[in-house]
Amino acid sequence: MKHIPLKTVSLKHHPELNEKWVQDVIAADPSILGLGDLALIDKERIQPSGGRLDLLFKEVDGLIRYETELQLGATDETHIIRTIEYWDIERRRYPQYEHVGVLIAENVTARFLNVIGLFNGFIPIIALQMTAIDTGNGIGLHFTKVVDALRLGLVDEDEEVLEPADRTYWESRATPKTVKIADEILELCKAFDSSLELKYNKPYIGFTKGGIAFNFATSNPKKSVLNLVVKLPRSEDIDAKLEQSGLDLLEYGRRGAYRLKLEPGDLSKHRELLEQLLKAAYENRG
Numbered sequence: 001m002k003h004i005p006l007k008t009v010s011l012k013h014h015p016e017l018n019e020k021w022v023q024d025v026i027a028a029d030p031s032i033l034g035l036g037d038l039a040l041i042d043k044e045r046i047q048p049s050g051g052r053l054d055l056l057f058k059e060v061d062g063l064i065r066y067e068t069e070l071q072l073g074a075t076d077e078t079h080i081i082r083t084i085e086y087w088d089i090e091r092r093r094y095p096q097y098e099h100v101g102v103l104i105a106e107n108v109t110a111r112f113l114n115v116i117g118l119f120n121g122f123i124p125i126i127a128l129q130m131t132a133i134d135t136g137n138g139i140g141l142h143f144t145k146v147v148d149a150l151r152l153g154l155v156d157e158d159e160e161v162l163e164p165a166d167r168t169y170w171e172s173r174a175t176p177k178t179v180k181i182a183d184e185i186l187e188l189c190k191a192f193d194s195s196l197e198l199k200y201n202k203p204y205i206g207f208t209k210g211g212i213a214f215n216f217a218t219s220n221p222k223k224s225v226l227n228l229v230v231k232l233p234r235s236e237d238i239d240a241k242l243e244q245s246g247l248d249l250l251e252y253g254r255r256g257a258y259r260l261k262l263e264p265g266d267l268s269k270h271r272e273l274l275e276q277l278l279k280a281a282y283e284n285r286g
Contacts, residue, residue, distance in 0.1 A: 007134040011106060012073035014132075017139060019070055022130070023054055025141060026070075026104075030057055033128060033143050035066065035102070037251045045086075053086040061227060061250050061259065063203060064098045065090065066126075074107040075127075080115065084123055096202070100149045101125045106132070108146050116147050124149035165200045174221035177264055179205075181226040182219045184267040188275045189217075192282060204229075216285035217278055224263070231257045232281045245270055 011017055023043060030038035038057040045053040055068040067087045071079045080103060087101035101123065103116070108129045116125050127147035133140045170179045182198060182205050189196050189207070196214070199206045204218040220227040227250070232238065234252050242249055242258070247270060250259035258277065267274060 009132045009134050009139065010073075011130075011132045017132075019054075019072055022070055022072070022141065026068075027055060032141060033102075033104075034145060035126070037061070038066065041065070047086055047089055049085065049089070051082060051086070053090070056090070058097075063096070064100060065094065066100050066102045068102040068104065071103070071105040073105065074109050075103065075105045075112040079103060079105070080112060083125065087123065087125075099124070102128065104128045104130050104143070106130050113147060165202045167200060169202070170200060170205065170221055174226075175223055178221040178224065178226045181262055181264060181267065182221060185217070185219060185228065185274075185278070188267065188271065189278050189282065191275060192279045214285065216281040225261045228260045228262055229257045230260070230277050230281045232277065232284055234258075238277070241273060245273055247273075 011019075011022065026032065027040050027043055030040060035057075037060040039060050041056040041058050042053070043055055045056050047053060053067055054070045055066075057066040057068060058064070067083065067090050069079050069083045069086065083101045083103045087099055091097075091099040103125065105127075106129070108127045113127070116127055125147060126145060126149050128143045129146050131142045131144070133142060167179065170182075186196065186198050186207075193209065195209055197208050199208045199213060204220050206213060206215040206218050208214060215231070217228065217230045220229070225248075233256060238258065242260075247266065248261035248263075250261060252258060
C-alpha cells in the first residue's frame with residue numbers, strides 16, 4: 001500500500017479561509033469534533049459580558065452542553081479565559097445541564113496544556129488540536145483531543161449532591177404512563193435483587209441497594225417514551241441481540257452504556273432480553 005504524505009496548511013495565515021469558515025464547517029457537522037452525537041444550539045451566542053460564544057452544542061440525547069471557543073494559530077491567554085468565562089456563564093444560567101468547556105486551536109502549546117491541566121478536575125475542559133489538510137479538492141479538518149474533561153467519580157458516587165425529586169415531579173415533567181415504565185423496570189430487577197428500590201432525582205431516576213445509590217442503570221421518562229441507560233461494556237453479542245429485537249436504540253454512550261428508548265408495552269414484549277441486560281449491568285457494577 002502506497003503512503004501518501006498529507007499536506008497541512010495554516011488557517012491563521014491562509015489568504016481566503018478564516019475563523020468564520022471553520023465555525024460554519026463545524027456547525028454544519030459537529031460529528032467531526034469526535035465528541036459524540038451533538039446538535040448545534042447556537043453560534044455567536046451573545047454573553048452578558050458583551051462577548052460572543054463561538055459555538056454551543058448539546059448531546060442529542062443527553063444532558064451535556066459544550067461551550068466551544070475557536071482559535072486559529074496557537075492557544076493564548078485570552079481564549080482560555082473566554083472558554084472558562086463562557087462555560088461559567090452558561091452553567092449558571094442552565095444548572096440543569098452538565099457543562100463542558102471546549103477550546104479548539106491549531107496549536108495547543110505545552111505551556112497551555114499545563115495551565116489547562118491545573119483547571120481540569122475543577123473546571124471540565126476539553127482541548128482539541130485542529131489540523132487543516134489540503135486534499136487537492138479542498139480543505140479538510142481533523143481534530144485531535146489533547147486534553148479530556150476529567151470527571152470525578154461515577155454518577156452515583158456523588159449522589160448526595162443531586163437535587164432530590166419525587167414521583168409527582170416526574171409524572172408532571174413526563175407522564176404517569178412513562179413513569180410507570182420505570183416501575184416495570186424495577187419489577188424486572190427485583191427478580192435478581194429484591195432489595196433494589198427506585199431513587200427519584202431531578203436529572204434521572206436511579207436505583208438504591210440497601211438505601212445506598214447503586215446506579216447500574218438509570219431512567220429518564222419523557223412525554224411519550226422512557227430513555228433507559230444500561231451501564232454495560234459494549235459487545236458484538238449484545239449489539240446483535242438489540243439489533244434483532246427491534247427496540248429503538250440510541251447511540252452507544254461515550255461513558256460506556258447502552259441507551260434505549262422504551263415505549264409503554266416494550267417491557268412485556270422484550271422482557272427476557274431487558275432482564276438479561278439489566279442483570280448483566282447489575283453484576284458488572286458489582
